[in-house]
Amino acid sequence: MAERKTDEFSGDxxxxxxxxxxxxxxxxxxxxxxLAGRACICGDIVDRMPLSQSTVSQHLKELKKVGLIxxxxxxxxxxxxxxMDAVASAQRGFTRLFDGIACCNTEGETNEKCG
Amino acid sequence: MAERKTDEFSGDxxxxxxxxxxxxxxxxxxxxxxLAGRACICGDIVDRMPLSQSTVSQHLKELKKVGLIxxxxxxxxxxxxxxMDAVASAQRGFTRLFDGIACCNTEGETNEKCG
DNA sequence: TTTCTTTATCGTAAATTGGCGATCAACGAT
DNA sequence: ATCGTTGATCGCCAATTTACGATAAAGAAA
Numbered sequence: 001m002a003e004r005k006t007d008e009f010s011g012d013x014x015x016x017x018x019x020x021x022x023x024x025x026x027x028x029x030x031x032x033x034x035l036a037g038r039a040c041i042c043g044d045i046v047d048r049m050p051l052s053q054s055t056v057s058q059h060l061k062e063l064k065k066v067g068l069i070x071x072x073x074x075x076x077x078x079x080x081x082x083x084m085d086a087v088a089s090a091q092r093g094f095t096r097l098f099d100g101i102a103c104c105n106t107e108g109e110t111n112e113k114c115g
Numbered sequence: 116m117a118e119r120k121t122d123e124f125s126g127d128x129x130x131x132x133x134x135x136x137x138x139x140x141x142x143x144x145x146x147x148x149x150l151a152g153r154a155c156i157c158g159d160i161v162d163r164m165p166l167s168q169s170t171v172s173q174h175l176k177e178l179k180k181v182g183l184i185x186x187x188x189x190x191x192x193x194x195x196x197x198x199m200d201a202v203a204s205a206q207r208g209f210t211r212l213f214d215g216i217a218c219c220n221t222e223g224e225t226n227e228k229c230g
Numbered sequence: 231t232t233t234c235t236t237t238a239t240c241g242t243a244a245a246t247t248g249g250c251g252a253t254c255a256a257c258g259a260t
Numbered sequence: 261a262t263c264g265t266t267g268a269t270c271g272c273c274a275a276t277t278t279a280c281g282a283t284a285a286a287g288a289a290a
Binding site: 116117118119120156157158161168169172173175176186190191192193 | 234235236237238239240246247248249250
């Protein structure tokens, strides 16, 4: 079974893992980078990516699923842009993760055996 | 093919995506959280996780693959600990990612259409 | 040596992922 | 009403992921 036992973990952990998973593909990172410049029509994103239109569409869907981007209908095309609130929230999530990881180790008291 | 076209993207992007992918599972985040407290014998990690020994072992392997943790043989058992250099490097990677994403949008000039 | 403990690996199964071409639906334009 | 453009969705395939039990390997202990 490729399904995660997500029930067994805290909601925070699952939420952060979901965002991390969405970031876990270079193509999706590239899309975010593109959208960081400016909001973009889907076709423009496809033109800038070494992937087919359908594949890019799937990646967009996944980024939309975790809320990092939004798409707005603009006549016959879709204008994609970052959701800065979601981006900021994700950033906080990772900051808290790394802070939590670092806190007990900067003391220089633990992990000495492995250092 | 579930294989990514990683050649088509920049090395930086691929490297960060690999770390993000490793973080993309709540179990692996939980393992990092556990190891943040102190270095741990594999068995202790297994005891604290709602997953089987073999499954935990696989997750450890994946975290090891991206360098976030190390394992040192200690008699018949293995002592796992965070690799703080790799953790710091990952943190920098995400910081740069989010800084890069935020830079062009805090100006309040772009993405207005989607706001 | 035999046994126990510990952890990695193997084998298996099911689900998901990543990729693509083809098609469909929606809209503007003719 | 028809055509062209745009982008989501469908169907397909292969590879990867997640999970587990069972087994193997390595060392401690008896």
